[in-house]
Amino acid sequence: MTSPEPPDDQDAPGTEPCAPPEPRRPAPAVEASALQVRGPDGPVFGPIDLTIPAGGLHVLAGPSGSGRTTALLTLAGRFKPQRGTVRVLGSADHRAIRRLVAVAGAAGVDEPDAAVRVRDLVRERLAWSVPWYRRTPRVDGERCARLLAPAFGPLDPPPGSAYVQDLTDLDRMLLRVALALMDGPRMLVVDDLEQVRALDEQVALTHRLAAIAGDAEGGAAGVTVIAAAINPLPVPAPEHARYALRTGAPLRPDEPLPDPPSAAAADTPEETP
Numbered sequence: 001m002t003s004p005e006p007p008d009d010q011d012a013p014g015t016e017p018c019a020p021p022e023p024r025r026p027a028p029a030v031e032a033s034a035l036q037v038r039g040p041d042g043p044v045f046g047p048i049d050l051t052i053p054a055g056g057l058h059v060l061a062g063p064s065g066s067g068r069t070t071a072l073l074t075l076a077g078r079f080k081p082q083r084g085t086v087r088v089l090g091s092a093d094h095r096a097i098r099r100l101v102a103v104a105g106a107a108g109v110d111e112p113d114a115a116v117r118v119r120d121l122v123r124e125r126l127a128w129s130v131p132w133y134r135r136t137p138r139v140d141g142e143r144c145a146r147l148l149a150p151a152f153g154p155l156d157p158p159p160g161s162a163y164v165q166d167l168t169d170l171d172r173m174l175l176r177v178a179l180a181l182m183d184g185p186r187m188l189v190v191d192d193l194e195q196v197r198a199l200d201e202q203v204a205l206t207h208r209l210a211a212i213a214g215d216a217e218g219g220a221a222g223v224t225v226i227a228a229a230i231n232p233l234p235v236p237a238p239e240h241a242r243y244a245l246r247t248g249a250p251l252r253p254d255e256p257l258p259d260p261p262s263a264a265a266a267d268t269p270e271e272t273p
Contacts, residue, residue, distance in 0.1 A: 029054040029224040034084035044070045050248035057210045058226045062245030068228040072189040076101040102180035106191040119160030125179045151178035170201035190227040199234045210238035
């Protein structure tokens with residue numbers, strides 16, 4: 001006589017219960033290895049190893065002259081690194097990366113003309129996304145406010161009739177963010193948070209960036225935001241991750257930057273066993 005087999009939904013005696021499968025982790029937004037950009041006078045930044053998870057607000061921290069802008073534009077596909085490798089949103093092709101990543105706050109890249117009205121900038125950006133055979137829609141006050149809303153959120157956007165030169169630092173930066181978001185990017189890089197000079201406006205800016213990254217109510221989940229700054233974010237700061245640009249190592253939100261390496265050490269490659 002044979003013993004009855006255990007039911008299918010029960011573990012056999014003496015065996016360990018099966019552990020549930022681990023959930024799949026999303027691919028990192030940025031994976032960089034020995035990444036470096038060099039100029040005529042030597043390295044602009046790097047080499048660094050950097051891994052940034054998808055989603056949320058992330059800050060690349062580095063002093064003046066550390067190559068923060070170049071690093072951001074490299075992650076955005078606007079610069080090709082001379083050394084190392086970088087994958088952004090799963091792609092290693094800088095042309096594909098350009099289509100996935102938008103840039104805001106970078107001098108010489110998205111800097112608006114001070115003598116232009118807000119509505120004209122919005123209409124110009126709309127024109128880029130409209131096929132040549134279609135007429136660019138008129139941008140009235142209501143449409144302008146609606147297109148600026150993803151960046152400004154609960155804050156009052158500037159009127160479409162306002163000139164860029166008359167905007168506050170915060171409104172000018174959020175306008176640049178709003179224009180960048182009109183491209184529907186999966187990642188947004190924002191340069192030089194300190195160009196918004198007043199601390200209370202910096203706090204408002206960082207909370208809006210966190211909301212865009214989906215870390216706060218009203219955020220557009222799915223957009224990874226990477227910003228560059230010299231100092232720790234002013235308090236009360238939103239939830240964010242911080243990385244030392246010189247090394248790529250994670251930092252605590254209030255941790256000071258590590259001392260720079262000596263020039264000799266910076267130019268000496270690491271020995272491999």
